[in-house]
Amino acid sequence: MQTLRVELGERAYPIHIGEGLLSDDALLAPHLDLPKAAIVTNTTVAPLYLQRLIGALQSRNVSVISIVLEDGERYKDWTTLNRIYDALLEHRCDRKTALIALGGGVIGDLGGFAAATYMRGIPFIQVPTTLLAQVDSSIGGKTGINHPLGKNMIGAFYQPRVVLADIAVLASLPPRELSAGLAEVIKHGLVRDEAFVSWLEQNVERLRACEPDALAHAVRRCCEIKAAVVAEDERETGVRALLNFGHTFGHAIESGLGYGNWLHGEAVAAGMVMAANLSRRMGFIAQADLDRIVALLKRAGLPTMQPGIAPARLLELMALDKKTEGGQLRFVLLDRIGAASIRAEVQPAILQEAMAACTAR
């Protein structure tokens, strides 16, 4: 097992990475205020891992309630959130009850927002079960739900007390989910670490084959990158925004296709190609860099073109993005492979060209 820390002063917390952590009863118990916990999970994850986690908690005499939600991005809404509140109230959960999110990004976001807002905040623990959640969404305290007008529009920054990334559970992921997680893995490299991009180019097939050593390395490196960025800029007033590379386009693609049709990571992959294409058209990176990015994403099993949403519609959806400031869209563009910057001064014509070049027809 390896342990990293997210250094956030009084809100600092450990990330444990390793095989079989789900059944290690020593890892969660120290983070509970009282021996009572509510596990939020979904109908896909529950049959696989819920009993294992409950067993580990009960062996420490923790009383556990389970809240099993429908699976999918379309359920990341107020109605599902309210099911969590209702269950917590029904079981008389108070301020000292810990909420444990056992699942992927949707469960982590929903569970985290419920923990942030139930009785103005209760202890929260992340047990991510997808690659995407282990390398990205479970770290850093972003929580929230979707609004009909935009993704993650309602939410809070709320840090977990501990993150438990059990590499062994990734073996049960469908290949499409694994690839979606690789999109965020590749993102961390593109934005912060060219050496890691080179490593990915050498190891992407091993990752797709779920080789434990390769997965452990990739998860650890992404967590290191993300933990350092979050420690520097918890509330995304600066450097943290760079981790949104591909996400302004990606969110618009996801929303334009209807939540749940493409996986988040798939939309981010196509969005990263758009952002890289724009970076090339603006002269920041070379065509060879763009080709290298597209090739790596393809080898990871990811789409590199969005499937035909009209560019005008994409622009409309992007105008709702949280990263606008005073009505002005801001883009995360690559300076080179391994470094990125925020740019607001983008010519509309060049933006149109980049979007058109990355749209299937």
Add this chain to the structure above:
Amino acid sequence: MQTLRVELGERAYPIHIGEGLLSDDALLAPHLDLPKAAIVTNTTVAPLYLQRLIGALQSRNVSVISIVLEDGERYKDWTTLNRIYDALLEHRCDRKTALIALGGGVIGDLGGFAAATYMRGIPFIQVPTTLLAQVDSSIGGKTGINHPLGKNMIGAFYQPRVVLADIAVLASLPPRELSAGLAEVIKHGLVRDEAFVSWLEQNVERLRACEPDALAHAVRRCCEIKAAVVAEDERETGVRALLNFGHTFGHAIESGLGYGNWLHGEAVAAGMVMAANLSRRMGFIAQADLDRIVALLKRAGLPTMQPGIAPARLLELMALDKKTEGGQLRFVLLDRIGAASIRAEVQPAILQEAMAACTAR
């Protein structure tokens, strides 16, 4: 104008208290990130004060949108919260748009929770227009909405950037609302400051007559007490819980009667008498202290008996209170007039007697 500060490190903020502050354009503008603000208010306050506040902002070239909600505790729910989100999205408000709550406790709680959760948090300003909001709810960052199973069950701690308490607006308050505010004024004295209780005994009629000097003194003293308590214990893990004196009973009374039938301050007044009665039965205060408290509340125009909810029902409602820990109810009881403590070890029989003694039949 007098200015206090709530000392919360990087989240510290000023409270300005004085007459006519609503039209002082120098007080809000420095706290905005961009010249754009959304004012959340209600149908009662809007005709009286909305234009005045808009005028002050516009004279500084701030572009303003107004969100006018129905008035009343029964609207402090998810549906109304969603009206705020919808309006913010519709007007393309981004992370730099400030949300200004212009109104009483309900508007401050709703507006504050919207500000805490819209795009994971936008700048927030409190302009309280009731005595209750000026002396209590606008300070300290408690925000939230009600759930069908309990008051303020969903919420967040989220501090404003500035609080503007314009004493002049209190002259337009209906007498019943003014009395409800006096309940929280008296609470501050009972829990922390016997000298202030004596001052209130000498000046309660001047307060009910809206004499500006008396109001300014009472608002300032309450803000001083609350600011000090919040600075010491922002998230209510200790001393801040004492400010809930009367509120465990009060919330149950409010909920048992149906939100909006009694004002919050009225329920708190009857709840404080119950808590004081319990304090007397447990031997912490004398009968003369209890009589003194009841007399002061009566002179403030407040109820001192709850109107007939069965004690068993009250207990059931109290079991849902946020202050329970591991299923155990915890009470704020008086040690003497001017000092209080949290107590969990209360005999059920004595609790029943205290509740029965304070129930009208």
